Amino acid sequence: MSGRTTALTPPEDAVPPVRHPDAPAPGEPLGSHYDQCFGCGEEQPHGLRLAATAGEGVSVTATFTVRPAHQGAPGLAHGGVLATALDETLGALQWLLRVIAVTGRLETDFVRPVPVGTELHLEARVTGVHGRKIYSTATGRIGGPDGPVAVRADALFIEVAIDHFIDNGRPEEINAALADPDQVRVARAFEVNP
Numbered sequence: 487m488s489g490r491t492t493a494l495t496p497p498e499d500a501v502p503p504v505r506h507p508d509a510p511a512p513g514e515p516l517g518s519h520y521d522q523c524f525g526c527g528e529e530q531p532h533g534l535r536l537a538a539t540a541g542e543g544v545s546v547t548a549t550f551t552v553r554p555a556h557q558g559a560p561g562l563a564h565g566g567v568l569a570t571a572l573d574e575t576l577g578a579l580q581w582l583l584r585v586i587a588v589t590g591r592l593e594t595d596f597v598r599p600v601p602v603g604t605e606l607h608l609e610a611r612v613t614g615v616h617g618r619k620i621y622s623t624a625t626g627r628i629g630g631p632d633g634p635v636a637v638r639a640d641a642l643f644i645e646v647a648i649d650h651f652i653d654n655g656r657p658e659e660i661n662a663a664l665a666d667p668d669q670v671r672v673a674r675a676f677e678v679n680p
């Protein structure tokens with residue numbers, strides 16, 4: 487990664503994020519971008535089933551309940567699972583920008599342990615856009631939406647074309663996704679100029 491900055495604050499010449507005019511209205515559930523997604527997929531039995539909702543501006547909220555399958559230490563959520571919940575919530579911001587992007591960098595702070603059974607209240611927003619680079623930040627609170635912060639993250643997502651998935655994904659899943667009109671509709675919904 488030589489010559490590449492690891493900073494997760496937008497550079498000085500970054501621009502503020504612009505909410506797409508066709509973005510879901512504040513309060514609207516965002517649904518899943520892929521039913522087999524480990525973060526949000528409704529058909530993914532091993533996943534987090536994270537449910538995100540559009541917020542004001544370029545922000546989202548989400549909830550995720552820690553289940554026994556998500557343990558690291560006895561009775562406590564695994565840190566990687568919590569990082570996934572943050573990553574997924576940050577990824578949901580794409581619904582509001584209507585771009586397709588993937589995580590390039592994710593920096594996570596684990597502030598408090600999160601017991602099994604906890605509902606994690608997540609919030610994410612875009613802090614700046616610089617070309618294809620989308621800077622964003624997220625928190626996860628316990629004990630309610632205004633409870634103490636248990637986890638937080640800063641991230642850099644990089645905008646990509648749909649070809650990123652077509653060229654790199656395993657053919658059987660890609661071909662199934664391309665044959666599914668609902669999936670193609672979701673992919674198109676992320677694009678500014680479909």
Ligand SMILES: CCCCCCCCCCCCCCCC(=O)SCCNC(=O)CCNC(=O)[C@H](O)C(C)(C)COP(=O)(O)OP(=O)(O)OC[C@H]1O[C@@H](n2cnc3c(N)ncnc32)[C@H](O)[C@@H]1OP(=O)(O)O
Nearest residue numbers: 490491492519573574577588589590591644651663664673
């Ligand atoms: C039909 C199918 C439909 C499917 C419809 C699905 C739709 C919606 C899917 C959403 C999914 C969300 C799910 C949750 C979010 C994930 O979990 S995404 C999965 C995890 N992430 C990945 O797999 C990404 C793997 N990495 C890559 O593929 C490539 O490294 C990337 C990120 C695309 C970048 O490669 P690249 O396009 O060649 O870009 P590159 O020119 O290297 O970099 C562009 C800029 O970004 C900077 N940059 C890149 N990487 C980094 C980094 N790690 N650190 C710092 N700076 C970086 C570069 O320095 C450069 O900066 P500038 O020079 O422009 O200032």
